[in-house]
Every structure is written in structure tokens, then in C-alpha cells.
Amino acid sequence: MRILITGGAGYIGSVAVEMAAAAGHEPVVLDSLWRGHAGAVLPGVPVHRVDLRDAAAVTATMAAVRPDVVMHFAAVTLVGESVERPLDYFGTNVVGGHNLLAAMEAAGVGRLVFSSTAAVYGEPEVIPIREDAPTVPINPYGRSKLMVEQMLPWHAGAWGLSYCCFRYFNVAGATPTRGEDHSPETHLIPVALQTLLGQRDALRVFGTDYPTPDGTAVRDYVHVMDLVDAHLLALPHLDRPLGAFNLGTRDGFSVRNVVQAVEGVTDRTLPVVEVGRRAGDPPALVADSTRARIELGWDPSRSTLERMVGDAWEWHRRHPNGYRGT
Numbered sequence: 001m002r003i004l005i006t007g008g009a010g011y012i013g014s015v016a017v018e019m020a021a022a023a024g025h026e027p028v029v030l031d032s033l034w035r036g037h038a039g040a041v042l043p044g045v046p047v048h049r050v051d052l053r054d055a056a057a058v059t060a061t062m063a064a065v066r067p068d069v070v071m072h073f074a075a076v077t078l079v080g081e082s083v084e085r086p087l088d089y090f091g092t093n094v095v096g097g098h099n100l101l102a103a104m105e106a107a108g109v110g111r112l113v114f115s116s117t118a119a120v121y122g123e124p125e126v127i128p129i130r131e132d133a134p135t136v137p138i139n140p141y142g143r144s145k146l147m148v149e150q151m152l153p154w155h156a157g158a159w160g161l162s163y164c165c166f167r168y169f170n171v172a173g174a175t176p177t178r179g180e181d182h183s184p185e186t187h188l189i190p191v192a193l194q195t196l197l198g199q200r201d202a203l204r205v206f207g208t209d210y211p212t213p214d215g216t217a218v219r220d221y222v223h224v225m226d227l228v229d230a231h232l233l234a235l236p237h238l239d240r241p242l243g244a245f246n247l248g249t250r251d252g253f254s255v256r257n258v259v260q261a262v263e264g265v266t267d268r269t270l271p272v273v274e275v276g277r278r279a280g281d282p283p284a285l286v287a288d289s290t291r292a293r294i295e296l297g298w299d300p301s302r303s304t305l306e307r308m309v310g311d312a313w314e315w316h317r318r319h320p321n322g323y324r325g326t
């Protein structure tokens, strides 16, 4: 299949490009390169440098590429930044999502895989979280993703869009050639590894008084290759609207668990500073992903903490400056 991968120069999108090509598909990238890296894109894959907020450019690209399916990873993704700059989040994520849908309808492209997030649940009352849990986002990032999710059934009804929404929990790990290079980096595992590489003084642990077994916040980590597997597994099912699937493992790991895994894998001591809770950080976010396992046959077998940290460490050691210079 020809797959238009928006955000294909970003962390997850670039792995999707790599794995889609390896599976025999024909990936094409749409990315503004605002936060992505040209060097992350598999060589030979066409890159359309387009901003999703530019409706005319998105429409022209869709008409030129005419993909069989769109995987929509492109977004702005930082929770704190979304509170400070909601216009950017509703602009890129909601207006950009709307522009993409309009371009798809105009070009007769009827299949979409949408990257959503656990942030749509806000502060869930029941753990592990099922897809039918209340969606009550507590920041513009989560709200912007939920707004796009909520548009999709209307497009399905009006012009026959087939889609699925994947609600990712914490994505981690790397392939041998592609890894996580965000600027700013806010994710725990790469921040810990950057600390070991001397790029930061210490890892700050936000909150040690949560109602969790060791007092630190608990999150559900999924290997980026397992995550992309789900996208490829969904393709044969995209003949109808599929709704939302959680992508996590149900194994919650605390910040202290991650620190121990990083120290174990790297055989180094991680300097840690304990500080207060961050506003808006729920104590635990853990997914019930039964739906993806049963309906798509998804098996996140790479998503052990050791493997995710080990693969990320390999990539960071080999690319201490990320994609800079590539």
C-alpha cells in the first residue's frame, strides 16, 4: 500500500516509515520538519515539506500522492507547552487535522490511522484504563487530540471514512537506526540516558509522595516497534470505522523502576534529584489493551523495560547528538 505518513520525520513516524517499507509498503512523508529531522527519514522515501496548517499545500500534496491510507502522526505533543500556547496546539492538531481530513475527502482517500494519546483520559478513576473510560482531558494537548477523535465518526457517516484511533501510553525504545531525539526532551528514559551521557546534571524525579507502591508516578511504557506493529496490523481491518484502541502493556512502571532499569542496563549510577510533583501529573496511567490484542492480534513482546531501555541506550550511545550532523 502507498501510505502517507504525516510526522514521518519525527520519533514514531520515522520508525513507522522504516517498518512500513520493510513490510513491503510504499511510505511517503508529509512533515514540516519543525520538530522532526530530515536525517530520520529512510533514504529514498519522498518527503513533502508541508505545514498541516497550510490547507492548500496539504490538499495539493494529498492529490499528488494519492495514498491508499494516511497514518497521521504529525502533531505538537508537549503537555506543558500546550498550557502555555494553546493556539499552537489547537492550530496544528485540530485545524491541521481538519485540513488533512478535507484533503482526504477531496482526493477520495478514505482510510486513516490517527495517533491519539492517553492524555484524552485526564486523571482516570479506574486503572487499568479501558477505552470506554470517561475522556476528560486536563490540558490543551489532550483536548486537541480528543477533538480530532470526535470529528472522525462524522466523516465516517458523511463520506465513508474508515479510521482507527490509537491511544498511545508512553512510547520508548528505538530501532538500531532510529531513536528519540526531541528538543526539548521531556520523556523519562531519554532524559535519564542524556544524564548518563553528561548532557544533564541529574535526573529530576517529580513527586515521591504519590499513592503508588514506591511513591513515584507509574506509567505504562510500550516499545516504539510494538506500537508501529499495531498500525500495520490495523491496515487489513480499515474497511470500516474501528474507533479507539489503547496501546500499552498493562505493566505499570514507577519512575524508580525506570531508574533501576537504566542503572542495571548501563551498569552506571544515575544522579537523581527528588523534587515536588508537577501540576497535572496523575499518579498512575496504565492501559487495558485487551481490545488491540484480541481484535488486531497485537502482541507487544518487545515492551519489557530492559529491552526498551537497552534499545534506547544503544541508539543514544551511537547518536549522542541525535540526528544533528546526519
Ligand SMILES: NC(=O)c1ccc[n+]([C@@H]2O[C@H](COP(=O)([O-])OP(=O)(O)OC[C@H]3O[C@@H](n4cnc5c(N)ncnc54)[C@H](O)[C@@H]3O)[C@@H](O)[C@H]2O)c1
Residues within 6 Å of the ligand: 006, 007, 008, 009, 010, 011, 012, 013, 030, 031, 032, 033, 034, 035, 036, 037, 050, 051, 052, 053, 072, 073, 074, 075, 076, 077, 092, 096, 115, 116, 117, 118, 167, 168, 169, 170, 171, 172, 182
Ligand atoms: N512519544 C510518545 O510517547 C507519544 C505518546 C502519546 C501520543 N503520541 C503521539 O504520537 C505522535 C508522534 O509523536 P512523536 O513522539 O513521534 O512526536 P515528534 O515530535 O517526534 O514528531 C512529530 C512530527 O510532527 C511534525 N509536525 C509538527 N507540527 C507540524 C505541522 N504543523 N505540520 C506538519 N508537521 C508537523 C514535526 O516536525 C515532527 O516531525 C503525535 O501525534 C503524538 O501526539 C506520542
